[in-house]
Amino acid sequence: MSAFYALLKRDILLSLREGGTIGIALGFNLIVVSILPLGLGPDMNLLNQIAPGALWVTLLLSLLLSLDRIFLNDYEEGTLELMVHGPLPLEMVGVAKALAHWLTVGVPLSLMTPVMGLLMNLSPEQFGILTLAALIGTPALSFIGAIGAALTLGLKRGGLLLPLLILPFFIPTLIFGVSATTGFLFASGNFESSLALLAAITLSAIALAPFPIAWALRFNLS
Amino acid sequence: MPLIIKKLSLRRGSRLLIKDLSISLDKGQSLLLTGPNGVGKTTLIRAIAGFIPPHSGHITYLSTPQPEPDFENHNGAPPPEPELIHYIGHKNGLRTSLTVLENLEFWQGFYGTASSNTETNTAETALKVVMKTFSLTTLMDIPAGYLSAGQKRRLGLARLLLSKRPLWLLDEPTVSLDRLSAELLAKTAEEHLKQGGILIAATHIPLGIPFTKEIELSPNYEPAYADQI
Numbered sequence: 001m002s003a004f005y006a007l008l009k010r011d012i013l014l015s016l017r018e019g020g021t022i023g024i025a026l027g028f029n030l031i032v033v034s035i036l037p038l039g040l041g042p043d044m045n046l047l048n049q050i051a052p053g054a055l056w057v058t059l060l061l062s063l064l065l066s067l068d069r070i071f072l073n074d075y076e077e078g079t080l081e082l083m084v085h086g087p088l089p090l091e092m093v094g095v096a097k098a099l100a101h102w103l104t105v106g107v108p109l110s111l112m113t114p115v116m117g118l119l120m121n122l123s124p125e126q127f128g129i130l131t132l133a134a135l136i137g138t139p140a141l142s143f144i145g146a147i148g149a150a151l152t153l154g155l156k157r158g159g160l161l162l163p164l165l166i167l168p169f170f171i172p173t174l175i176f177g178v179s180a181t182t183g184f185l186f187a188s189g190n191f192e193s194s195l196a197l198l199a200a201i202t203l204s205a206i207a208l209a210p211f212p213i214a215w216a217l218r219f220n221l222s
Numbered sequence: 223m224p225l226i227i228k229k230l231s232l233r234r235g236s237r238l239l240i241k242d243l244s245i246s247l248d249k250g251q252s253l254l255l256t257g258p259n260g261v262g263k264t265t266l267i268r269a270i271a272g273f274i275p276p277h278s279g280h281i282t283y284l285s286t287p288q289p290e291p292d293f294e295n296h297n298g299a300p301p302p303e304p305e306l307i308h309y310i311g312h313k314n315g316l317r318t319s320l321t322v323l324e325n326l327e328f329w330q331g332f333y334g335t336a337s338s339n340t341e342t343n344t345a346e347t348a349l350k351v352v353m354k355t356f357s358l359t360t361l362m363d364i365p366a367g368y369l370s371a372g373q374k375r376r377l378g379l380a381r382l383l384l385s386k387r388p389l390w391l392l393d394e395p396t397v398s399l400d401r402l403s404a405e406l407l408a409k410t411a412e413e414h415l416k417q418g419g420i421l422i423a424a425t426h427i428p429l430g431i432p433f434t435k436e437i438e439l440s441p442n443y444e445p446a447y448a449d450q451i
Contacts, residue, residue: 003332010328
């Protein structure tokens, strides 16, 4: 396990030090949510209505921007192929790197949701569910996204292919994330069951994604 | 013979680079690969490192003395375990925003040698020794991105000493090293061989150590599949 922690620690340290990934994801999220009300006009009710969907879509897109960083730098600098000779199976290397991505991008994005909620005219007592749903849903995005990041490693313009490949697989998280949030905000429908399904998607992603990740890494390293 | 390569053929794309290569290396023996560019030295080393599956034939490593394995039976001749191998490729495997010390600390932690050091040496002193061996001590707080090409190479090579492994695969290890650093490498390699390790190196520049065996690869333009002709 010490290898796992060493890798996790290093990846978190690297993304804090290199900074760009987190900055771009958070900045993009903030900018999109800020200009949305300007584009929609001064209808406060409308803003309130579309808030859950709009917030989740921007969350997805901002997270997408940072996905290619999970493996690309390590692949280009030759670190990834050396990790093959470590004591950690490649599957666990994938888990450590996806987890580090979630901790450095998913968690900050989730914790930013109250600010976004404010911009979308939600009241403070509604912020809790936004953050909770985002925290439960985003690990799935990091783990599914890591599959795409591993698959597109060897491609020159992989950054463009990655969203096309991966966005369709984000749809379940989007649907249940939005329905949990809407269910709570407008007391329509059962939000607990949506949250439970959101958690189920996240858990299945964590359990299943390491295998395709390792397969794609092996393929790209040969 | 711990390392046995038997009738190994390797292909890159549809071209057969290496054909029917057989060689075995005993503990403490070393092999030098020479030949013109593009002849398949890197491919051979990467195949032994486990990155490229053989087109045909076997690469196997026996950690305990035992009779010649049964090459017909697939389970009889397992490829070398990844954890026995140190591979030095064209890239140094550094992260440029981490300092020299942080890079080494990561590999020490990753290889799991930080906690399992049974000697009185703590992980910290082990790192100090490694840095001293490759004269990196004065550079330890500098981000790897600011190092010169030769210093980066030394940092990459320092990984060899962070975890004790019997099989060293060095692909052009002396690239951009100055003479003093090349001598450091030669000394490290000699020490490795003396302790019963195996070393395979591909290089154009003499490494400064006597090699037990040498293979001069020559270009092979045969297609990999018979129906391609």
